[in-house]
Amino acid sequence: MKGQDKGGIIKEYGLLTLAAIGYVISDYFFKFPNYFSFGGVTGIAVLFSGLFGGTASTYSFVMNIILLIMGFLVLGKGFGIKSVYVILLYSFGIEMVQYIFPVKEPLTNQPVLELLFSFILATVCSALVFNLNASSGGTDIIALVLKKYTNVSIGKALMITDCCVVIASFFIYGVSIGLFSLAGFLAKTCFIDTVIESMNLCKYFTIISTNPEPICDYIHEKLNHSATVYHAEGSYSHKDKTVILTVVNRNQAIKLRDFVRRIDDQSFMMITNSSEIIGKGFRGKI
Template sequence: MKTKLKEYFWITIGYLILAFGIKFFIAPNNIASGGVTGIAILINHFIPTISVAILMLLLNVILFIIAFIFIGGGFGGKTIYATLSLSGAIYFLDLFFPENYAITNDLLLATLFGTLLSGIGLGIVFNQNASTGGTDILAKIMNKFSHVDMGKALLIVDFVIAFSSAIIFNAEIGMYAILGVIMNGMIVDYIIQGLNTCKSIFIVSTKQDQVVKFIIEELDRSCTILDGEGGYTGKKSKMLYTVLGRREFIRLRNFIKAVDKNAFVIVSEAHEVLGEGFKNIAEY
């Protein structure tokens, strides 16, 4: 229950950041950089009486129906919650600010800040194994019937939307929309990797027993003891291998520094760790 609440908390933080980026940067400047948001912005140009928030909600409902028909109901409660709440958040902001209110009308600044906020928000939502629906569904349908990889299918859909904005608005807005598509993918990947990064650590120490005890008892983690042999000395030795969070690694580093200043420690980034003590591999 606690884990679920934590997941929904972070999904809420994610869609609120995303809603802020859409409301104050992307939508009022007509930067249709992919997704249901982009489609809603394009439709809103022809039907301005229907807000972007309402159009996003209608489009997502239609896409969910299409998904149930063509690819089954493989969309969890977290995705439905994020999708509907995102539209609700933008609609709520529309009540307090004019629909076309923008913090800046400079297209470059709007693209940079709007895409940055959108990428951070989406990255947080995706990191909780959820999504905001939308063109993910179109990409899945394309993947099912044309066997195009999901990543490529999503990129194709978003680029089509961005190119359409160049035709409907003008070439300059279209170019900024394409820039937004490229930046968004990079930011989402960076955020997901950053949130999931752990430290992969190899340790050679004469105080091995103390280090093992500290990892198990103080950090509540485990480690693997590997047999080794010095290439230069030919001496048999033991090597410890463990994976820790960033804060845990700092504690371990300080402990090793205190008990064995001659220890040999190798540290590298582990961008995804699945299994006991970390993310449940069954969710992937």
């Protein structure tokens, strides 16, 4: 295994570890004490806690382990190792933390503030995990099983399940908790795509220049990217020009923009945001 590959793996699992810890903090310190039920396994755990007593942390641990075993039995090798890592780390973390830092009531008397921290943390962690092609377990495992054996629309099935959990919170915990849960569910649903897009945001450059060589050299040597070049003609001047197409990350975009301005002040640049760049050096080949 190459050193670069090892570094990439260490970085991925480091980010997955942070995501699992973030899930634990979001659920244990903000969601469970306030009985917020956004859906998924943690939402069901909160409902079970209200119906049967016991802690939501324990219910969440038990359900995740059962679903993890089901995932292994049904999906086999299709069950990714990164997902297993996140599920185990979260499940044991949420079970252990209740003995290390017992929390019997909300941390503050500001439920709106705690709701914000709960869904923002959970959303950022979900976006991070999804972006690394992993899963946090829970109802995602059920979705994978349904996808394998049925023609059920997974998105609709999960949406209906989450909606049922939110509706049930009205009957178990009352209108206030139900409304908080509904608000958190809607906010998380709307916010997660924005976070994922922000994480993947790159800059797509279209550079029209009469001096392309130093620009291409800079892209290759300093930014460690490639580019596509083709020749064009100005419609007004009829002079020969070169069009350079390349994609870089946000930090590199500033460097490239400034370099092009410095090396060719007559160049023309179009810089476009893009969150779906698939290929070598970005999110891998299809």
